[in-house]
Amino acid sequence: MKILSKIAGWFDKQDKRKAEPEPEPPGHIRDWTLLVYGAANEPDIDWSVSNSVESLGEVGSDLKLGIAAQLAQSSRAGQGRRFTFHNGMKTEAELGPVNTGDPRCLESFLRWGIEKYPARHYAVLLSGHGGAHAGAYSDEIHQDHLTLNELSSALQGASEQAGRPLDVLIHQSCFMACAEAVSAVEKQVEYVVASEAISTARNPNAFSLASKLKHHLQKGPQSPQQVVKMAFDSMERITAESVTHAPSMAHLSEKIQKLASQLEVTSTPSGTLAAVFARALHFGETLPGIAPPPSQFRHTKDLVSLARALAAAPEIEDSQLKTAAEEVAQSVRPAVVKGGMAGDAKLRRAQGMSIWAPTTPVTARQLEEYRSTRFAQLTGWDRVVEKVASQ
Numbered sequence: 001m002k003i004l005s006k007i008a009g010w011f012d013k014q015d016k017r018k019a020e021p022e023p024e025p026p027g028h029i030r031d032w033t034l035l036v037y038g039a040a041n042e043p044d045i046d047w048s049v050s051n052s053v054e055s056l057g058e059v060g061s062d063l064k065l066g067i068a069a070q071l072a073q074s075s076r077a078g079q080g081r082r083f084t085f086h087n088g089m090k091t092e093a094e095l096g097p098v099n100t101g102d103p104r105c106l107e108s109f110l111r112w113g114i115e116k117y118p119a120r121h122y123a124v125l126l127s128g129h130g131g132a133h134a135g136a137y138s139d140e141i142h143q144d145h146l147t148l149n150e151l152s153s154a155l156q157g158a159s160e161q162a163g164r165p166l167d168v169l170i171h172q173s174c175f176m177a178c179a180e181a182v183s184a185v186e187k188q189v190e191y192v193v194a195s196e197a198i199s200t201a202r203n204p205n206a207f208s209l210a211s212k213l214k215h216h217l218q219k220g221p222q223s224p225q226q227v228v229k230m231a232f233d234s235m236e237r238i239t240a241e242s243v244t245h246a247p248s249m250a251h252l253s254e255k256i257q258k259l260a261s262q263l264e265v266t267s268t269p270s271g272t273l274a275a276v277f278a279r280a281l282h283f284g285e286t287l288p289g290i291a292p293p294p295s296q297f298r299h300t301k302d303l304v305s306l307a308r309a310l311a312a313a314p315e316i317e318d319s320q321l322k323t324a325a326e327e328v329a330q331s332v333r334p335a336v337v338k339g340g341m342a343g344d345a346k347l348r349r350a351q352g353m354s355i356w357a358p359t360t361p362v363t364a365r366q367l368e369e370y371r372s373t374r375f376a377q378l379t380g381w382d383r384v385v386e387k388v389a390s391q
Contacts, residue, residue, distance in 0.1 A: 024063065031064045031217055032227070033119035034210060035110055038071035039100035039128030039137040046074045049127045052172065055207035057089030064217040066117025067210060070109040072098035078141040082109065084116070100128065100137050101144030103154040110158035123168040123213075123227060124158070124189075125206060130173030130199070132300050133180035133356045133370060137173070148184035148373050155188035165189055167224040169246075170231050172206065174199045174293065175283065177242045177339070178354040179303060183253060183375035186246040190224055191337075193231040196240040196302060196354045197283040197347055198293045204234035232338055240283075240302075242339025242352030255331045256355075257379040259307070259324040264383055266318045273388050274359040276313045280306035281349050299358035304329050304351035355381070358389040 036056065040049035053069045061067045061084065072080040080098030084090050098105055114122065130136040138145035159165050169189040177194035185192065212230040216222050228243045235241045263273065284298030310316065310325035332353055339352030367386060376382040
C-alpha cells in the first residue's frame, strides 16, 4: 500500500507540474504567435466557428507558441470576448457587442495579440464566411462585412504593430483563394492559405494546426514555409485549397493587366468571349454533404482554367490575346506554391487561384465595388467584367 501511495503521489505531482504554466521571463519573445479571429455573428456557422476557437484550449500556449483569440457569437447577441490559452481557455476581456465586419474590430484584436505575445513570426487565422472579391467575415447582426480594402487596412495596422509584414494569413472560410483577395494583402503578409471553392468553418482545422505547430516547435524553430505546410496539411481535403506567396502576386498582376488590355481591344465579339469564359472551371457547384453556394459563385472561375480556355479557343483568332492568356496561365504557379488538392472530381482541375469572371449582367453597385479593389485598379480587370458581362 505504501508503494502504491508513493506512485499515486508521484503522478499527482506530475499533474500539478503540467497544470502550472512555465514562468515567463520579462520581455520574452516567442517563436510564433497564432491569432484567431472568430466571426460567428452568423447563426449557420456559430457553433462550428466557436468550436474551432474552443478547441485551442486543448493545445495551449507555452514559451515557444502564443495563442490568442477573439470570438463574437450570434448566440450571444454579438457579444465579443478575447481569450488566452495558457492552461485551458481563459477569458481575458468581455468586449460587449462586436461588429465582425468592422476593420477596427479586427485591427484592435490583432494589435492586442501582438502586444501580448511578441514573437519572431505571426500567423493570423480568420474564421467565418468568405465571399471572394466581395470580401468576407460578415456580421448578420450589424449587416456588415469586411471589404478587401478593409481587410488590407486591418492587416496593415497589425503589420505596423509587429514592425514587419505578417508571416501567414489563413482563411478558414469559403472562396478566399482569389486573385482579388491575395492582391489586397500582398504587402501585409507573406503567405496566404485559403480555399478557392466552398469550404467549412473548420477548414483548416485550428486544433490540428496549433497541435502540429506546438509539437514541431519543441524540436526547433519553424520557418513560415514549414508552418504553411502544416496549415495546408490541416485542411479537410473536401475542396480546392492552396498556399500563395503573396509578394509574387505583383508579377502575376502584371500578366493579368496585359491580358485585360488585350481583352479590351480585341475584335473578338463580347458574346464569343462570354462563351469561352463560361467553359472555365467555376465554383458554384454543390459538393457532397455541403449546402449549395450562392449562384454568384458560378462566376468565380479558376484563373488557370480561364486563361487556358482563352488560349485554346478555336473561335478566337487574336494571337496576341491568346499569347497573353497563356502567359497568365504560366505565371500562376510561381505565385501558388502549393495547391490543387480537391476531394471532389469536379474540382480536380483547380490550380489554386480564382478570379471574378461573370458572363451575365452585373449590377452597377457590384461593378462600382469591384472597381474599388486594389486588384481592379492594378489590372483593369473591372473593364473586362463590364465588357463581357454586359454582352
